[in-house]
Amino acid sequence: MKKYYFLIFLLIANFIFSIMLGKHFFSIPKIISLLVNRDTNNVEYKILTQIRIPRTVATYIVGAGLAVAGCVLQSIFLNPLCESYTLGISSAAALGVVLGLILKLPIGKFLMSTISIIIAFSAIYLLTLIFHKTIDIGFVLTGIVLNYLFSGLIVMLTLFIEPYRLHYVLLWLLGGFSGIDTKEVYLCSLIIAMCIVIILIYSDQLDILVLGKEKSISLGVDEIKLKKILLTLVILISTFCISLSGVIMFVGIIVPNMMKTFVGLKHNRWILFSAITGAVFVSIADNLSRNILYPIEIPISVFTGILGSVFFIFYIKKSKITL
Amino acid sequence: MSIVLSIKNLVTGYKNFPVLRNINFELHVGEFIGIIGPNGSGKTTLLKVIDKILPIWEGEIFLFNQNIKNYTFTKYATLVAFATKISDYSLKYSVEEFLLLARFPFREKESYLNIYSQIITSLEIQSLLNKKLCELSSGELQRVIIAQSIIQTPKLLLLDEPVSHLDIAHQVTILDFIKKVSMEQKITVLSTFHELNLAVEYCDKIILLSNGEIRKMGSPQEVVDYKILEEVYKTTVIVKTNPVSDKPYVFPVPMMWKK
Numbered sequence: 119m120k121k122y123y124f125l126i127f128l129l130i131a132n133f134i135f136s137i138m139l140g141k142h143f144f145s146i147p148k149i150i151s152l153l154v155n156r157d158t159n160n161v162e163y164k165i166l167t168q169i170r171i172p173r174t175v176a177t178y179i180v181g182a183g184l185a186v187a188g189c190v191l192q193s194i195f196l197n198p199l200c201e202s203y204t205l206g207i208s209s210a211a212a213l214g215v216v217l218g219l220i221l222k223l224p225i226g227k228f229l230m231s232t233i234s235i236i237i238a239f240s241a242i243y244l245l246t247l248i249f250h251k252t253i254d255i256g257f258v259l260t261g262i263v264l265n266y267l268f269s270g271l272i273v274m275l276t277l278f279i280e281p282y283r284l285h286y287v288l289l290w291l292l293g294g295f296s297g298i299d300t301k302e303v304y305l306c307s308l309i310i311a312m313c314i315v316i317i318l319i320y321s322d323q324l325d326i327l328v329l330g331k332e333k334s335i336s337l338g339v340d341e342i343k344l345k346k347i348l349l350t351l352v353i354l355i356s357t358f359c360i361s362l363s364g365v366i367m368f369v370g371i372i373v374p375n376m377m378k379t380f381v382g383l384k385h386n387r388w389i390l391f392s393a394i395t396g397a398v399f400v401s402i403a404d405n406l407s408r409n410i411l412y413p414i415e416i417p418i419s420v421f422t423g424i425l426g427s428v429f430f431i432f433y434i435k436k437s438k439i440t441l
Numbered sequence: 442m443s444i445v446l447s448i449k450n451l452v453t454g455y456k457n458f459p460v461l462r463n464i465n466f467e468l469h470v471g472e473f474i475g476i477i478g479p480n481g482s483g484k485t486t487l488l489k490v491i492d493k494i495l496p497i498w499e500g501e502i503f504l505f506n507q508n509i510k511n512y513t514f515t516k517y518a519t520l521v522a523f524a525t526k527i528s529d530y531s532l533k534y535s536v537e538e539f540l541l542l543a544r545f546p547f548r549e550k551e552s553y554l555n556i557y558s559q560i561i562t563s564l565e566i567q568s569l570l571n572k573k574l575c576e577l578s579s580g581e582l583q584r585v586i587i588a589q590s591i592i593q594t595p596k597l598l599l600l601d602e603p604v605s606h607l608d609i610a611h612q613v614t615i616l617d618f619i620k621k622v623s624m625e626q627k628i629t630v631l632s633t634f635h636e637l638n639l640a641v642e643y644c645d646k647i648i649l650l651s652n653g654e655i656r657k658m659g660s661p662q663e664v665v666d667y668k669i670l671e672e673v674y675k676t677t678v679i680v681k682t683n684p685v686s687d688k689p690y691v692f693p694v695p696m697m698w699k700k
Contacts, residue, residue, distance in 0.1 A: 196530035326545055330528035335494045337593070338518025338546035383533040 121381070125394045129178075132398050136174040137166065139409055144170075172303040173295050176362055177404045178397040179307040180295075181369060183359040185377075185396025186314050187352045188370030189389050193328045194345050194352075195258055198378075201370025202356035205261035209268035211235050211360045212291050216275050219283050228302050228361050235357040253345040292417035293364035295404050306358040313351045314393060320348065321385035328383065367419045368426040369396055376433060399426075443470050445597055445629045446491065450500035453490045459498070460486045461653045468597070468629050473620060475640035476633045477664075478650030479674055484633040487650070488599045491631070492523040504597070518546035522595035524587050524603060532575035536566065536585055539574055543592040557592045563618045564588045565611075579606040587615060591622060598623070600632035604639065612636075616643050637691045641665055642683070649673060665689040 138144050142165065144152070152163050184202060191200040214234020217223075223230065276284055317324075326339045334341045359366075373396040374388070381387045403421040410416060444467050451464035461483045468474060476484045489495045491502060493509060502509045504520060512520075522543075531539075537554060540561075544552040554561065554570070561567050564584045574582060583606045590598060603619065604612040620643055623630045634640035640647055641661040649657045649664050651673040657664045667680045670691065677694040 193530075196528050198530070322545065325542060328528060328531045329542070330526070330531065332489065332492075332494050332523070332525045333527050335514060336492050336518060336521070336523035336525065336599075337542065338513075338515035340514045378533060382535065382538065383531065384538060 121391070125391065125398075128398055129394055132401055133174055133178070136177070136401055136405055137170040139405055140165070140170060141412060168300055172300045173298060173404070174401060175307055176295050176298055176303045177401040179303075179310050180359045180363045180366065181373075181396035181398070181400030182314060182393040183310040183355040183396075184366060184369040184400070185373040185392040186317060186389055187355045187359070188374040189377075189385070189392050190317055190324070190348050190352050191370070192374055193324050193385065194253065194348055195255055196328060196330070197255065197258070198375055199371060200258060201368075202352070202359070203265075203365065203367070203370070204258055205239075205356070206263075206265035206268060207235055207239070207261075207353075207356050207360060209265050209272065210237075210239070211357075212287070212365070213268045213272050213275075215290055216272050216279070216287055219287065220275055220278055228299070231361045232357055235353075235360065239353050239357075253342065253349065257349075289417065290364045293366040293419045294407065294415065294417050295363055296408070296415050298362060302362060306362045309358050310355050313355045314389075317348065317351055318386060318389060320344070321389060324348070324385040325383070363418075365419065366400065367423050369400060369422055372426045372430050373399060376430070444468070444503075445470055445472075445505065446631075447503045448491075448500070449503075451490065451497065451502065452499040453486065453495055453497055455486075455495070459653065461490070463654055464500070466648065466655065466658055468631060470629060471623060471627045473623050473630045473643060473645050474632070475644035475647045476631065476650060477635075477637055477640050477647060478656075482650040482673075483653045484650055485601055486653075488523060488525075488601055488631065488633065491597075492521055492599055493517055494523075515546050515548075518593070520595060521597045521599065522590040522593040523599040523601070524590040525599075525601050527574075527586065532573065534574050535570070536572055536574060536577070537570045539585065540570075540589050540592055543589045546593070557588075560588055560591050560622075564615065580608065580611060583607060584611070584615060587619070591619075594626075596628060598628050598630045598632075600630065602633055602635060605635060612639060619643075637665065637670075638683075641688050641690070642686060661688055665691060 134146065134149075137149060138146070142162065144162070144166065148162075149166065152160070152166050155163070157163050188201040191202070191205070192198050194200075211231035211234055214230045214237075217234070218230035276287065279287065323339050323344050326334045326337045327341060327344055329337070331341055374392045377388055377391045377395055381391050400418070400422070403418050403425065406421050407416045407418045446468040448464050448466055452459060452462050454460040464487065476487060478484050486495065490497060491509075493512075493514065497510075504512065504517075509517065534542075540554060540557070541552050558567075561570070564587065566581070566584055566588055569577060569581060569585065574585065577585065583603070587600065587603055590600075598619075600619070604615055607615060616639060619630060619632075622628060632644075644661060646659060647661050647664040648655055649669065656673055657669055665680060667678055670678050670680070679692045679694060681690050681692070682688070683690045
């Protein structure tokens with residue numbers, strides 16, 4: 119129980135800290151007075167409610183979503199190196215955005231990436247079901263193959279993009295939370311949170327699923343059906359995470375693996391802990407990315423990648439865990 | 442005796458490759474049945490198809506007079522347990538967590554291990570409860586997996602080489618315990634064996650598989666006959682009688698003693 123309280127405390131404390139930080143520092147009394155007065159013409163109130171709070175909510179939901187997606191994918195494929203990006207999802211989204219830019223489509227990058235991921239995933243899903251008839255590591259392999267295919271197409275397409283737009287694509291590929299839309303944030307949060315809750319309901323079946331195909335059937339879990347449901351949920355989560363923030367590397371691998379050594383394999387605990395830690399982790403990385411070199415914003419993947427991998431290497435070495 | 446399981450004209454296999462053909466037999470309440478046969482003769486496949494892991498190509502399987510196709514996976518798991526290998530990924534579970542997963546099909550609000558302390562003591566795993574599965578030796582893991590299947594309180598217990606990783610003392614302890622549970626709680630046991638002499642000692646009936654078909658089914662004395670065994674295993678054996686149990690005893694004959 120102590121661990122739960124600590125994590126919830128961390129979650130709240132970090133949230134408050136995140137909305138305080140920025141070009142204009144807001145103290146806690148100031149935040150309270152701004153929220154109490156609700157003066158919509160006040161610039162500071164606008165900064166708070168239209169920039170800082172949505173942005174922090176976005177970091178939380180994306181961090182939680184990516185971590186939970188990592189947990190579930192690892193347990194579906196019985197492979198601790200799976201995350202949303204090993205399924206080719208990031209390049210699918212990027213391809214959609216690049217196409218949208220080239221064709222000068224009137225829809226925003228959010229919608230464009232959502233649509234393209236859904237198309238890409240239906241392709242992976244169909245290919246796998248046709249060739250393998252089961253959901254196993256073949257699904258991941260198909261994803262990796264498609265990842266290369268899409269990356270190749272992106273490189274080819276970028277030859278036709280004007281240089282200033284290229285920069286925009288690059289930034290998006292590196293991920294980040296600048297310039298996010300408040301409505302998109304709350305919509306995504308709702309969907310992702312719902313998916314996480316449904317996954318938590320399935321956590322006792324996930325406990326059985328990881329025992330392998332034979333044992334899970336013999337303990338009464340309809341393995342294929344469960345995998346289909348979970349994959350759909352994970353794809354939804356990943357889609358909206360990426361549409362919101364672009365590609366944020368590593369969270370889906372680091373956080374679940376770290377939490378697994380803390381709380382073990384019982385999925386209700388593991389997924390909950392991963393969600394909270396993922397949220398805080400991405401939020402801290404975002405705080406660093408927007409404050410450290412202000413007004414330049416460093417892409418968030420720089421922090422998740424560098425911090426995460428350095429930390430993880432020491433962690434593996436110290437705890438002698440085996441992936 | 443009422444019939445637990447009956448298999449009629451079963452054909453099954455993997456992908457396009459048939460493994461089992463023309464399988465017909467019945468199991469009765471409380472019986473301890475052994476399946477023997479050379480490698481690749483379909484012993485484990487038979488267990489898998491009974492546990493709904495492999496699809497049935499032709500024929501039918503009935504559990505308590507109901508076609509097993511009509512059971513949901515969860516309902517089936519309350520009646521049939523299969524002590525089979527688990528994925529490497531799941532070796533992060535502690536023994537206690539792993540054992541409690543056996544209660545999943547029953548959807549109990551709270552499960553406690555102390556109800557099953559007799560099983561845990563008899564299988565000598567009480568000192569392992571807080572260890573992780575990956576820290577166990579293969580023999581210990583095998584005992585834990587068998588314990589889990591018994592905690593699942595099945596009516597039909599399927600065992601795949603239950604004593605293959607155990608020393609002779611544990612082989613006897615485990616099989617004694619399974620036999621005892623089977624008799625006391627009227628559990629039907631269907632188990633594959635490599636070690637013919639253990640199968641003979643513990644089983645009421647033996648099924649001898651050869652190339653995916655039942656070569657012979659009957660009492661140990663009927664099945665363990667040197668002519669049949671030499672034909673199926675394609676090696677020379679000598680069959681004598683065990684002085685303690687009066688059951689047949691099989692010696693393989695190494696090449697150097699053959700004339």
